[in-house]
Amino acid sequence: MRNLNLLTLTCGCLCSVAAAHAAYSPRVGEPHPDFTLPNIADRTPVSLSQFHGKKVLLIHFASW
Amino acid sequence: MPAWNTKLQKYVREGKLVVIGIAQEQHPDRARLFAQWRRLDWPILHDPINVMQVTGVPIEVAIDEHGIVRSLRPKLETFEEEFLNKTFEARAAERVEGVPPSNRGHDARDTGALRRHAEQTRSSDAWRELGDALVLWAGPEKIDDAIDAYAQAIKIKPDDGNSHFRLGVCYRMRYDSPQQKPADFQTAVDCWTKARQIEPNQYIWRRRIEQYGPRLTKPYPFYDWVETAAKEIKARGEEPVALKVLPTGSEIAGPERNFEAGQRSVEPPDPNGRIARDAQNLILTEVTVVPPQVKPGETVRVHVTLRPNESRKAHWNNEAEPLKLWIKPPAGWKVQPQLLVAPQGEKPQTLEPRRFEFEVRIPSDADGTGKLTAYALYYACENVSGTCQFLRQDIAVTVKINQ
Numbered sequence: 001m002r003n004l005n006l007l008t009l010t011c012g013c014l015c016s017v018a019a020a021h022a023a024y025s026p027r028v029g030e031p032h033p034d035f036t037l038p039n040i041a042d043r044t045p046v047s048l049s050q051f052h053g054k055k056v057l058l059i060h061f062a063s064w
Numbered sequence: 065m066p067a068w069n070t071k072l073q074k075y076v077r078e079g080k081l082v083v084i085g086i087a088q089e090q091h092p093d094r095a096r097l098f099a100q101w102r103r104l105d106w107p108i109l110h111d112p113i114n115v116m117q118v119t120g121v122p123i124e125v126a127i128d129e130h131g132i133v134r135s136l137r138p139k140l141e142t143f144e145e146e147f148l149n150k151t152f153e154a155r156a157a158e159r160v161e162g163v164p165p166s167n168r169g170h171d172a173r174d175t176g177a178l179r180r181h182a183e184q185t186r187s188s189d190a191w192r193e194l195g196d197a198l199v200l201w202a203g204p205e206k207i208d209d210a211i212d213a214y215a216q217a218i219k220i221k222p223d224d225g226n227s228h229f230r231l232g233v234c235y236r237m238r239y240d241s242p243q244q245k246p247a248d249f250q251t252a253v254d255c256w257t258k259a260r261q262i263e264p265n266q267y268i269w270r271r272r273i274e275q276y277g278p279r280l281t282k283p284y285p286f287y288d289w290v291e292t293a294a295k296e297i298k299a300r301g302e303e304p305v306a307l308k309v310l311p312t313g314s315e316i317a318g319p320e321r322n323f324e325a326g327q328r329s330v331e332p333p334d335p336n337g338r339i340a341r342d343a344q345n346l347i348l349t350e351v352t353v354v355p356p357q358v359k360p361g362e363t364v365r366v367h368v369t370l371r372p373n374e375s376r377k378a379h380w381n382n383e384a385e386p387l388k389l390w391i392k393p394p395a396g397w398k399v400q401p402q403l404l405v406a407p408q409g410e411k412p413q414t415l416e417p418r419r420f421e422f423e424v425r426i427p428s429d430a431d432g433t434g435k436l437t438a439y440a441l442y443y444a445c446e447n448v449s450g451t452c453q454f455l456r457q458d459i460a461v462t463v464k465i466n467q
Contacts, residue, residue, distance in 0.1 A: 023266075024118040026125055026133045031155075034131075035116065036172055037109035038200055040087060040095050045173065045201070046107050049131070051082045055148060056127040057072065057138075060118045062088040063098035064271070064286040064315075 024060075032058070067140060068124070069104055076106060081148060086111050088121055088268050090236060090275075094287065097305040101293035112237070113230040115196050120267040128152040173201045175209075182213070188221035195230060204241050210234050225262035229269045232256040239369075240309055249352040249367060257356055277354040278363040278423050279314045287311035313421035314365055330403045332390050333441055339456035346378040346444040347371065349459050357464045361428035366461055370440060371417040377447035379415050382408040384443040385454070389420045391438040391461075396427035399436070413445065426465055436461040 026032050036047040048056065068083075075081040083106035087095035092110045099108050126135040126147045132155060134147055171177065175197045182190035195213035198206045214231040217224055232255030239248035256273045260266065275286055290311055297304040352367040368389060372378040380387070387406040393399040399422060406418045426434060438459040445452035 022117060024116050024123075026136065028133050028136060030133055031131045032125065032127045032133050037086065037111055037115070040092050040099070040108045040110045046084070046109055048084070048127070051084075052131055053129050054082045055080065055129055056082045056084060057068070058125040058127060059068065059083065059085045060088065060116065060121050060123040060125075061085055062121045062268075062271075063095055063289065064089075064275070064284075 069102060071140060071143070073105070075148060082106070084109065086116060086118075088114060088118065090233065090272065091240075091307070091309060093305055093307050094290070094311075097290065097293055097297075097307060100302070100305050101289075101297055110200075113196060113199055113233045114226075114268050115200070117226070118268060119265065130154045173197055175202055175206075182216070186220065188217040188224050188227065191217035191220065192224065192227045192230070195227070195234075199230065199234060199237075204237065204243070207234055207238050207241065207243065211238075223262050225259045225266065225269075228255050228259035228262065229266070229272075232259065232272070244371075246348075246350055247352075249350065249369065250356070253352060253354050254356050273355065275315055276352075276365065276367065277314055278365045279317075283314070283317035285317035286315045288316050312419060313367075330401075332392070333388055333403070334390070334439065334456055337456070339441060339454065342444070342453075342455040342457045344376060344446070345373050346376055346446060346453070346455065347440070347442060347457060348373050349440065349457060351459060351461050353461065353463055357466050358426055359466055360426055360430045363423050363425045364463055365421060365423050366436075368420040368438070368440070368459060368461075369417050370420075370442070372415050372444065378444050379413045379447065380409055380418075381412070381443040381445050381452045382410075382414060383412050384452070385441075387418055387440065387442040389422075389438060389440050389459075391422060391436060393424060393436050394434065396430070397434065397436070398425040399423070424461075424463065426463065430465050431467060432465060434463040434465055436463070 032048060034047060034049045036045050038044065039046050048058070072081060072083055076083055085099075085104060085106060085108040087108055087110055089095045089110065090112055092112070095108060095110060098104075124137055125133060126138045126143070128134045130152060132152065134152065138147060172193070175194060178190070178194040178197050182194045191213050195210045195217065198210035198213060202209070211231060211234045214227045214234065217227040218231065221227070232252040235248045235252035235255060238244055239252065253273065253276065256269060259269050260273060263269070274280065274284065290307065294304040348371050350369040350371075352369070354365045354367070358364050370387065372380060386408050389404040391399045391402050401422060404420045404422060406420065409416060424436065438461060440457045440459060441454070443452055443454050
């Protein structure tokens with residue numbers, strides 16, 4: 001019983017850590033999560049889903 | 065990325081490919097200047113708060129016509145053959161329609177609905193999502209509401225690194241805006257430092273602190289490209305995107321730091337303290353220390369912001385001696401440079417905030433709290449009476465030292 005409690009506790013901790021730091025990790029063969037962000041030129045919303053049916057190259061970058 | 069741009073332009077024009085850039089930047093105008101310089105003619109999206117949660121850049125992801133990820137970091141040489149010219153099979157519809165959990169059930173831009181959801185569920189995720197929507201969609205006038213939302217998220221979940229980082233971004237945004245409040249920049253740095261303590265492997269968060277912190281041993285050229293870009297854009301006959309906040313200090317790799325060479329004797333501009341003090345606070349000062357806490361032997365970067373006091377309708381007088389800052393470190397502390405002079409405004413009278421930066425190396429035997437004294441000398445005027453005065457303001461800089 002004591003071991004079981006310990007196990008539950010460990011599992012609980014791991015799960016909360018994973019949720020808190022759900023880093024960007026797209027997987028080959030899986031759908032890319034949709035997102036909506038403002039266009040830098042005019043602040044209009046742009047979503048990945050609006051390009052459904054087209055091939056997309058997504059580039060995460062910084063000017064620095 | 066320039067290589068991608070050249071190669072893919074043709075396919076983008078033909079409608080065969082959509083390229084989307086997502087810029088991890090505090091200042092959107094810098095990304096706009098970059099795009100103008102590099103002639104990036106595809107949509108560039110701004111992610112100042114890193115909602116994408118990328119832990120580094122650059123990352124290229126090839127996504128097929130069904131929304132399925134086909135390649136991470138695809139190779140330029142095989143891009144056409146292995147991705148562009150290939151037809152991919154559709155998968156089960158429910159997989160294709162995958163949406164991230166954060167966007168489920170409500171519009172990620174509807175701040176009213178997000179607020180009701182946060183108040184009902186009292187979850188840190190819900191408050192953070194409200195903060196995200198406010199920062200991205202509600203405009204600068206709602207920045208206080210975004211700050212409140214992230215603070216709520218942190219209250220519920222103190223180790224929510226994302227909320228700490230995003231809260232820091234909000235404070236820096238407010239510091240750069242007319243709504244700025246005292247200590248906004250320091251609060252931003254404190255928030256980012258907290259976020260980095262929670263998740264030390266987050267490169268985007270780490271870089272945001274380094275951007276404003278002491279120059280690295282090998283100085284990192286964050287924004288050295290800005291000058292070249294502006295020149296080249298002008299040479300093409302275009303007007304470069306104007307930057308609201310010009311890169312300074314550790315945002316530029318050169319000139320390099322050299323404490324020993326920097327200790328040339330410079331005469332203090334008011335050695336006996338005879339210049340009248342700014343008792344009416346015509347100019348307001350704000351001090352930011354990055355990082356907020358250091359160990360003995362380490363270096364901090366100190367930012368001093370001086371702003372004409374709006375409530376006194378004060379302004380800079382640019383037809384006189386320029387604004388100066390003199391720094392007097394305690395014995396054993398090294399400061400570089402010791403005397404700073406600000407460029408004058410372009411018109412006779414201006415209102416802009418002026419920023420100074422300098423580095424301080426803490427001696428290896430220091431402990432507790434270190435105090436530097438500095439003073440600014442300036443010509444400032446009060447609009448009410450129109451009187452201009454040459455004034456001095458003493459500025460205290462406190463550095464927290466951890467053993």
